Amino acid sequence: GPSEGYSYPVCTTCGRRHPGDCRRAAGTCFKCVQAGHLLKDCKKNTTASTSGRADKKPDASGRVFAITEGQAANTS
Template identity: 85%
Template sequence: SEGYSYPVCTTCGRRHPGECRRAAGTCFNCGQAGHLQKDYKKNTTAVTPGQADKKP
């Protein structure tokens, strides 16, 4: 046995439990709305929630 196996989601093509985050419009990485996991790769200086308006 290789552990749990979820069916392939018809929306995103991944195997996961529960509601599809792509269908809900939330990030696969953190689960929050407003951005997607792919945005983390584009921005190497990741902005944490609530930090976007603060300047160094």
């Protein structure tokens, strides 16, 4: 692979480096290598849970704080 000092040529279809035919061009699933569906719709991509949120990422929450240079200088 690429770690041995060889890298595959850039694919003109998907822009990635890979050996052989491009699965994106053939419309083939990247996970199970079967035609007719994409990776996001692959049945092998589901988890054991069928709760509806099993294949979704949890909602992220975060906060952003901004201070000026003057405020930063006044904190000691």
